Amino acid sequence: MAMAQTAGARGRPGQCGRCGRRWRCGRRTLVACVAWTVVWVLAAALLLRAHPGVLSERCTDEKSRRILAALCRDYQGGALAGDLCEDLCVAGRLQYRRCLYYERGKKVLQADWRGRPVILKSKEEAFSSFRPPGLMEDQAEDGGQGFPEAELLLLVAGEVKSALGLELAAGSLGPLWPGRRGARWRGQLASLWSLAQQEEFVLLSMLHGLSPHAPPLLGSCGHFYAVEYLAAGSPHHRALFPLDGASRGQAQAVSDMALSFLDLVRHFDNDFSHRLHLCDVKPENFAIRRDFTVVAIDVDMAFFEPKMREILEQNCTGDEDCNFFDCFSKCDLRVNKCGAQRVNSNLQVVCDKIFRHWFSSTLQSSAISFQLQRQLREAVQECADPG
Structure with a gap:
């Protein structure tokens, strides 16, 4: 009995020592795992900051065609409007060619419009992603015909100020301002609002006709707007920009x-x-x-x-x-x-x-x-x- 007690007394310190060593080993492993995870998270954050497109959605012709088909369904249902909608959705004079890129929701597509290449852009894929102003909901019964012009001016000017930080008079709203009120006025208002929520479109509207160094706006359909097609530069080009056909050295x-x-x-x-x-x-x-x-x-x-x-x-x-x-x-x-x-x-x-x-x-x-x-x-x- 005494021997058993002595053995037990001797064994307990050994067991405690082994437990302590296991705890220290486990703690070191845990610290190493946490450190490794932090390193990978930081590396991923730095990669995303340097190359924000690395997790971009894959750009495909199939999805791009579906996006434009949905745009045309909304147009035919009267939900949206635009001076390019008829050519895109009815006459076939604006035809999709290829997907250029998707990045953080933004969709950039190449198309042919009446024999010239153009770019179609939108900050979001779906027209429903752009919510109309609450005041428009009150005008649903008459198709938006009763929407007061003064209130519309204030809403658009507010969006311009939010996007560009500029106070603008109504006369300088350019392509942002809708045309005459007609059967599609409600669709025009909704389309105007979707475009006014896109900073690049608002900026190009302000520069329209004023700058040789900015692409002119060619038109819009719903939330998509068109600009001229120009081949972008790339660090892979010897001179950064394509010089095909250049007659000089x-x-x-x-x-x-x-x-x-x-x-x-x-x-x-x-x-x-x-x-x-x-x-x-x-x-x-x-x-x-x-x-x-x-x-x-x-x-x-x-x-x-x-x-x-x-x-x-x-x-x-x-x-x-x-x-x-x-x-x-x-x-x-x-x-x-x-x-x-x-x-x-x-x-x-x-x-x-x-x-x-x-x-x-x-x-x-x-x-x-x-x-x-x-x-x-x-x-x-x-x-x-x-x-």
Whole structure:
């Protein structure tokens, strides 16, 4: 009995030791698993920030055709309207060709309209994703004919202010304003409201006819709007932009494009009532016309000065919290608030993201002397320097 008690007494410390070791091992394993998970979550977050399209929905012809078929059913049912609906849904003069991309709900399709290639865009897939204003529900019985124009003006102006940060008079609403009241007036109002909720459409409406560096709006059907088709740039092109059919050498083409980029920067900085900031500068967001005019074909991340200030003025603990894509501000640590003033410029970002590619290596052309090439590289380095 005494021996048993002694053995038991001796065994308990050993058991406790083994339990302790198992606990320490388990705890280390748990910590390692948590650390590994955190690393993967951070890596995924960084990847999504750098390449937000990696989890985008797959772009297919089958789904794109279904989207346009649903659009036409809504048109034939009177739910929506637009100056392109008849050509798309009845006459067959606007024909789908291919899906270009889907990204975070946005749908971008290529079509042929009366023999010319165009792009169809919408921020959302379905027309029902855009809710009409509550005031329209009160006008259901007469098809929206009794909707007061003054109230409509206020609603549209409010959407413009929300999207662009601008106060606009009714006379400057351009393509946002519907046509004469007719049998499809309610569908026109609903379509107007779906378009007014899309920042890029609102911005292009404001720039319509005012800028050679923005694609003109060609028309709309419901929540989809059409712009001219231009081949976008790509980092995979030797000169960033396709130069097929160019009658001049690459060096001269690059020179013409660079001058057009400089004109775009000057134009966006000075020619409107407020500076227009480009916060996502990359080759894919620009295209080149045959005359080498640069066109900003994706302006989802372009903001006039009032909206830019509103976006930048956020809470912060350091300057890195004040970076909104390509638009940077500074953190005031006294109040932990980002400054509303952008500290870099469109020109600096264009120099960094576009010109650096062209001029950081030697252009293979006898038309450009070695001395001039060196001066160009130095100028681009200085231009791109955030300091």
